[in-house]
Amino acid sequence: MMRTLFGFLLFSLLIVLACHKQGATNNAESDAAEQRVPQASNTQRMAEKRSRQIDVTTFRVLSEEAQRTVAAAPVPVLAPAEPALLRSTKAVTGPGYYALSAREQGVTVSIQGSPVGGEQHLTVEVQAAGTIVGDRRVFTTVNEGIRTATWVENGVAYSVDVECEKRADSRCESDKYLTDIVGKMKWVGGGAR
Amino acid sequence: MIRLLNGCTASVILVLILQMRPHPMDFSYRPPGELVAGSGTGRLDNKEYLPGIRFPLEAAPAFANSQVWGPGGSQGGGGSQCDVANYRYPWHDNFCETRDHPMPLCPAGVGHQGQDIRPATCVKEHYWAVAAIDGTVTNVGAYSVYVTADDGSGIRVDYLHMANVIVQVGNKVVKGNRLGQVSDVYPGGTTIHLHFNIRQKDATLGFVFVPPYTSLVSAYQHMWTSSLHLPAHDISSKVDQK
Numbered sequence: 001m002m003r004t005l006f007g008f009l010l011f012s013l014l015i016v017l018a019c020h021k022q023g024a025t026n027n028a029e030s031d032a033a034e035q036r037v038p039q040a041s042n043t044q045r046m047a048e049k050r051s052r053q054i055d056v057t058t059f060r061v062l063s064e065e066a067q068r069t070v071a072a073a074p075v076p077v078l079a080p081a082e083p084a085l086l087r088s089t090k091a092v093t094g095p096g097y098y099a100l101s102a103r104e105q106g107v108t109v110s111i112q113g114s115p116v117g118g119e120q121h122l123t124v125e126v127q128a129a130g131t132i133v134g135d136r137r138v139f140t141t142v143n144e145g146i147r148t149a150t151w152v153e154n155g156v157a158y159s160v161d162v163e164c165e166k167r168a169d170s171r172c173e174s175d176k177y178l179t180d181i182v183g184k185m186k187w188v189g190g191g192a193r
Numbered sequence: 194m195i196r197l198l199n200g201c202t203a204s205v206i207l208v209l210i211l212q213m214r215p216h217p218m219d220f221s222y223r224p225p226g227e228l229v230a231g232s233g234t235g236r237l238d239n240k241e242y243l244p245g246i247r248f249p250l251e252a253a254p255a256f257a258n259s260q261v262w263g264p265g266g267s268q269g270g271g272g273s274q275c276d277v278a279n280y281r282y283p284w285h286d287n288f289c290e291t292r293d294h295p296m297p298l299c300p301a302g303v304g305h306q307g308q309d310i311r312p313a314t315c316v317k318e319h320y321w322a323v324a325a326i327d328g329t330v331t332n333v334g335a336y337s338v339y340v341t342a343d344d345g346s347g348i349r350v351d352y353l354h355m356a357n358v359i360v361q362v363g364n365k366v367v368k369g370n371r372l373g374q375v376s377d378v379y380p381g382g383t384t385i386h387l388h389f390n391i392r393q394k395d396a397t398l399g400f401v402f403v404p405p406y407t408s409l410v411s412a413y414q415h416m417w418t419s420s421l422h423l424p425a426h427d428i429s430s431k432v433d434q435k
Contacts, residue, residue, distance in 0.1 A: 090362040095345040099331035101362045108334035114347025116396040126395045128297035142294040143306045150399030159400040165335040167380035
């Protein structure tokens with residue numbers, strides 16, 4: 001009887017130890033995985049989050065009319081983060097593009113987005129060095145005093161133009177104001193990213 | 194005697210005709226990429242980047258040429274912008290004309306992004322600029338109007354330096370609709386002309402300024418042959434060989 005009881009206790013102990021070890025192994029694997037996942041996918045997770053969620057704060061500053069237009073846009077709509085610009089933004093969408101136009105205190109900011117590819121994209125060779133603005137490689141130039149930046153993101157070509165009414169306006173004397181806008185642009189709606 | 198008089202009359206008439214401002218039928222143009230001497234290196238490119246556009250001024254004649262390297266321009270050797278030399282053929286391409294600004298399609302890597310066009314005379318705010326494409330007005334700035342094509346291409350054409358702009362953001366336009374009047378609106382001033390850009394998409398760079406000259410030549414020829422009801426093969430315009 002005692003031998004049977006001892007055998008049962010020993011067997012139970014072995015089971016408990018085995019389970020504990022398995023649990024410890026699982027926990028260790030799980031911990032390791034948890035440590036790996038954030039390290040490996042912080043950027044990815046942020047990108048995924050950004051790709052799924054529009055910036056509601058920015059979106060809400062737009063007029064109701066602009067909100068409706070932006071929501072129906074066929075391409076992902078990037079908009080400036082500056083509230084004063086957003087409040088004066090007029091939005092337009094058409095086949096394969098969206099455009100925003102904002103005038104605020106002597107400056108006009110114009111934004112356009114349209115998917116690249118298709119039959120009417122440029123077929124000649126174009127090469128130019130870009131500037132890194134945030135996580136974007138942007139090409140900047142000046143056209144008759146209008147500062148412009150352009151880049152391709154998620155298969156969509158974007159451009160931002162900054163135009164000043166007056167000659168001595170610091171916003172048009174360098175790329176700083178332009179690149180500040182580009183670097184802080186928010187996704188506010190339109191097609192999936 | 195009568196023959197002599199007829200000859201004299203004919204000569205006088207001929208002189209009068211020669212003194213009149215150019216008729217659209219006399220149209221000629223220098224080849225694409227050939228800029229005014231000393232104004233930089235153009236892009237030798239016969240491609241018509243935006244075929245089928247409407248000429249962006251309502252009426253001919255009009256003169257595509259340099260504002261900076263013509264009389265009255267800062268590099269034009271003095272004189273007045275109203276100098277007759279600015280208002281005669283042949284046309285000159287001025288895409289890639291010397292500027293400091295990066296331009297990937299220009300041989301120098303920098304240059305002028307569009308084409309400058311003078312209206313028939315140097316009268317300010319008299320001549321209408323019109324829609325070159327069917328599209329939507331997507332921006333109206335202090336001196337700019339942008340029209341984006343409604344054909345799904347995302348192509349945009351830009352009109353600069355106009356006054357009395359009569360369109361607003363969101364307006365639909367079709368070829369020939371009036372947009373504003375040719376003027377010299379620009380911080381610091383410029384000559385009376387329309388600056389016309391075409392922006393097209395590149396898969397890696399984004400929106401790129403492309404040469405508008407050949408498209409404008411075709412559009413100009415088409416405009417006045419249509420108005421004269423002439424078939425295209427009767428056109429006497431040509432690439433100027435001088």
